[in-house]
Amino acid sequence: MAEMKKIATRVSYGNTLVELARQGADNLVVFDADLAAATKTEIFRKEYPDRHFDCGIAEQNMIGVAAGMSTMGYVPFVSSFAMFAAGRAFEQIRNTIGYPHLNVKIAATHAGLSVGEDGASHQCCEDIALMRTIPGMVILSPADDVEARAAVIAAYNYNGPVYLRFSRLPSPVFHDPETYEFQIGKGEKLTDGYDIAVISTGLMTSEALRAAVLAKRQGISVRVINMPTIKPLDEEIILTAARECRRIITVEEHNVLGGLGEAVCGVLSEKLPCYVRRLGVQDQFGHSGPANEVLRDYGLSAEAIAAAVREIVRPDHNTDDSANQ
Numbered sequence: 001m002a003e004m005k006k007i008a009t010r011v012s013y014g015n016t017l018v019e020l021a022r023q024g025a026d027n028l029v030v031f032d033a034d035l036a037a038a039t040k041t042e043i044f045r046k047e048y049p050d051r052h053f054d055c056g057i058a059e060q061n062m063i064g065v066a067a068g069m070s071t072m073g074y075v076p077f078v079s080s081f082a083m084f085a086a087g088r089a090f091e092q093i094r095n096t097i098g099y100p101h102l103n104v105k106i107a108a109t110h111a112g113l114s115v116g117e118d119g120a121s122h123q124c125c126e127d128i129a130l131m132r133t134i135p136g137m138v139i140l141s142p143a144d145d146v147e148a149r150a151a152v153i154a155a156y157n158y159n160g161p162v163y164l165r166f167s168r169l170p171s172p173v174f175h176d177p178e179t180y181e182f183q184i185g186k187g188e189k190l191t192d193g194y195d196i197a198v199i200s201t202g203l204m205t206s207e208a209l210r211a212a213v214l215a216k217r218q219g220i221s222v223r224v225i226n227m228p229t230i231k232p233l234d235e236e237i238i239l240t241a242a243r244e245c246r247r248i249i250t251v252e253e254h255n256v257l258g259g260l261g262e263a264v265c266g267v268l269s270e271k272l273p274c275y276v277r278r279l280g281v282q283d284q285f286g287h288s289g290p291a292n293e294v295l296r297d298y299g300l301s302a303e304a305i306a307a308a309v310r311e312i313v314r315p316d317h318n319t320d321d322s323a324n325q
Contacts, residue, residue, distance in 0.1 A: 004172035004206075005145075010109040012148035013166050014040030017077060019149070020156055021048055028156065031066050031078040033059045038168075039079040039109045059084045063092035063104075070102045075156060081115075082108035082165065086127035097161050098134040105155045106131075107164045112253030113281065113298060114169035114203060116291035123286035123294075129258025131163040132231055138184060139230040141165040141260075143205035146175035147228055150182030158184060165202060167253075169291045172206045187234035193221035195313050197241035198305060200251040201227045201260050208251055210302030215309045222309060230260055235267050242274040247312050249277050251305055253295070256280040277308060 020028055021044070030052045036042040045052035055062035059080050066076035078085065085108040086093070097104045108127060115123045131139050140155060140162060142148035148166065155162040174190075190205070191212050200208040205226045212222040223245055225237055241248060248268075250261035261278030268274055281298055288294075295301055311317060 004174060006170035006172050007145040008168060008170045009142055009145065009148035009166040010038075010040045010168060012142075012145045013079075013107055013109070013152055013164070014043035016149045016152040017041065017044040018047055020153065021051070025075070025156060027074050029053065029069060029074045029076050031055055031062050031076055033057060033062050033080040033084065035080055038081070039107070041077075041079045059089040060092045063089045064096055066104050067092075067096040067100075067102050070104050075103055075105070077105045077107050079107045079109065081122060082111035082124035082127045083122050086130050086163070087124060090130055093131075093161075094134055098137055101136050101160055103159055103161070105162045105164060107152075107166065109166040110168045111165045112167065112203065113286045113294045113300065114167055114253060114291040115286075116169070116294055117288050119288035120285040125253070125255045125281045125286065126258070127163075127165065128230055128252075128254050128260070132258060132263065134161075136160060137231065138162045139165070140184070140228060141202040141230055142228050143200075143202055143226055144171050144173045144175055146173060146177045146180050147182060150180065151228060154182055154184050167203045169203060171203050174206060174209065182228070185229050185232040185234060187237040188226040188228070189237065190224040190226050191222060193223035194245055195221045196247045196249065196309055197223040197225060197245040198249045198251060198309070199225045199227055199238065199241070199260070199264055201230060203253050204251040204300060207300065207302045208305055211305035211309060214302060214306040218310065220309060220313055227260060230263060233263050233267065235271070238264055238267050239272050242268055242272045247275045249279060249305065249308055249312065251300070252280045253300060254280055255283060257283055275312070277312060279305060279308060
């Protein structure tokens with residue numbers, strides 16, 4: 001079986017901006033903060049230099065300028081590393097985009113631990129938590145090139161603030177561009193299974209799929225659910241998984257505090273309590289190293305997910321699911 005093609009979703013982002021402009025999105029403008037080569041907005045800049053604005057290392061100002069442009073009928077995409085887009089500019093996002101509910105798209109690249117050698121100062125594992133607290137903010141975390149392209153298009157067509165999370169590390173392309181359909185607020189069941197459900201997002205979805213294959217070899221059926229929208233969350237697919245699988249693992253390249261795992265637990269604790277284990281960054285900072293090695297160090301690999309699956313489904317593991325009986 002041929003190895004899947006790998007593309008970083010930040011590249012998908014840059015390519016889709018050009019695609020939108022070519023298809024007639026004349027109101028699309030792009031802002032960057034001295035990182036166009038890294039965020040891949042340089043792809044757009046080369047073809048549409050008059051619609052690309054480099055604000056320098058001044059992310060907070062960039063948010064304010066984009067907010068103003070949105071009030072004039074433009075659809076701004078602002079781009080920087082997640083650490084700076086969500087972290088440094090949080091107040092401006094809250095007050096100048098979130099509060100007036102302006103039509104600005106925040107495209108954050110280099111999210112999570114997979115920034116690798118740049119280390120803890122640039123490995124943003126708190127951005128989803130920050131953006132979830134802003135009322136009305138949509139949060140999209142695509143898993144591969146096909147989904148990332150669809151997410152950018154959906155963000156452009158959506159009227160309101162959107163936070164898009166992209167990775168530096170290339171990820172396997174497992175969606176079929178001919179059949180895949182993206183809808184904001186909808187999760188996606190990738191594999192069927194009833195022993196346990198693994199709900200993943202972003203870069204971790206390909207690892208969850210690999211883990212399901214490893215578990216299947218040991219007779220364990222794993223339902224893999226891809227969750228490209230963190231907010232609004234697809235409650236229906238989560239509740240169905242809780243009813244049918246009774247045990248859930250969430251996997252994210254983000255702090256377990258405030259991310260996908262807590263969002264899933266919030267739904268289940270109110271509507272259908274069941275056993276949940278959150279795999280992610282366990283309230284720690286990252287460290288420098290090759291991206292894949294860093295991910296393994298923090299338990300974010302197919303092998304680690306499969307090990308958690310085996311532990312939870314073993315007969316002597318206590319997962320009190322009496323609430324589901």
